[in-house]
Amino acid sequence: MYVFIFYSVIGIALLIYYAATLYKSYKSVSLQRIKNSELRASSPLIEKTKVSIIIPVRNEEATIETCIKSILASQYQADFYQVIVVDDHSTDSTAEIVKKIKSVKYILNDGAGKKQAIAHAIAVAEHDLVLCTDGDTLVGNQWIWHHVLSSRDHSFSTGIVKYNADKTTLGALQIHDNSATMCLTAYGINNHRWHVANGANMSFAKSFYTSTGGHLENQHIPSGDDVFLVKKAQELNAAIGFIDDLDAAVSTQAESTWRSFWQQRQRWSSKTMIVNDTNLVFFQGVTFIISLFIVVGLMLGWMISPSFILGVVVLFIIKLIVDFLFLSSVHRWLGYSGFFNGFVWVSFVYLCYVVLIGVYALFPKRYTWKGRDVLS
Numbered sequence: 001m002y003v004f005i006f007y008s009v010i011g012i013a014l015l016i017y018y019a020a021t022l023y024k025s026y027k028s029v030s031l032q033r034i035k036n037s038e039l040r041a042s043s044p045l046i047e048k049t050k051v052s053i054i055i056p057v058r059n060e061e062a063t064i065e066t067c068i069k070s071i072l073a074s075q076y077q078a079d080f081y082q083v084i085v086v087d088d089h090s091t092d093s094t095a096e097i098v099k100k101i102k103s104v105k106y107i108l109n110d111g112a113g114k115k116q117a118i119a120h121a122i123a124v125a126e127h128d129l130v131l132c133t134d135g136d137t138l139v140g141n142q143w144i145w146h147h148v149l150s151s152r153d154h155s156f157s158t159g160i161v162k163y164n165a166d167k168t169t170l171g172a173l174q175i176h177d178n179s180a181t182m183c184l185t186a187y188g189i190n191n192h193r194w195h196v197a198n199g200a201n202m203s204f205a206k207s208f209y210t211s212t213g214g215h216l217e218n219q220h221i222p223s224g225d226d227v228f229l230v231k232k233a234q235e236l237n238a239a240i241g242f243i244d245d246l247d248a249a250v251s252t253q254a255e256s257t258w259r260s261f262w263q264q265r266q267r268w269s270s271k272t273m274i275v276n277d278t279n280l281v282f283f284q285g286v287t288f289i290i291s292l293f294i295v296v297g298l299m300l301g302w303m304i305s306p307s308f309i310l311g312v313v314v315l316f317i318i319k320l321i322v323d324f325l326f327l328s329s330v331h332r333w334l335g336y337s338g339f340f341n342g343f344v345w346v347s348f349v350y351l352c353y354v355v356l357i358g359v360y361a362l363f364p365k366r367y368t369w370k371g372r373d374v375l376s
Contacts, residue, residue, distance in 0.1 A: 060135035146248030
């Protein structure tokens, strides 16, 4: 009985906070989108700012050419931007592919790792405004212009990163996770609640990067080229912006196997315990505890009582309803459709994933990423 009361009271309290945060995030993002669209409508598409676009790559032979072509197809005057591809010692034909594109500057990383590659490219960049993306992405046709517009009021800007995914359990899980991440990222930045970013879609001034030391303090961490920079901007009280227009979005292919998905999330988890943002960590902690309550309760509740199982099922149903209402709205914003088949099953799998990655983040382990053995 006491266990049932504990689960019910704590579980409902956490779900209320969780639901309130999701509601406030989407409401806030919706209002900010209206304001931003009005601002963009009053700003003519005029090229006045020169830009250096940096693409750090390693073994991207399958995608780097289409990535570059999407940038070169941008609605921005060609002589107002340069594209720098910095190769982190690829072992495939990435270098040969890039070198054939004459309008692109190819350089070899003088160190090892993505952060060092970015630092090397910034050192040779000709212009102060720097845009960053990854070698496996496609950018929107107004991507450059939106970052230029945002740079007028912000020292650091980030934007939407979308996934292209199959309608499988793994694909739907990544789409739902991506939707929540984009909305919560925008909400956190717009309301100064927390500050995170995505290295596949961010921009900043070269002078900002060099004056703050860039990634010098955290080059030993395999991930976080994005969040460490936005954290520095936050600490300096610099203006940070989120670009919510889909024309400025960057798209990338979702992971196609559970193994590659897990390796990706292992890499991302390496920065979780280091970036100390109290509000974000608290929300992530609440999400983890809710997931743990439901997963453990459903798996072990039969050992306690039928009423306990019923209580856990009710918590799960409430979370399903909250998530469905939130995600269906965010999906419309991001242009996703058809990913709610098997939603109950995908949601349960996602709860298990949250528990596993939450525990993993506490205990660093070695993993393989793009042919390199890495300690997370």
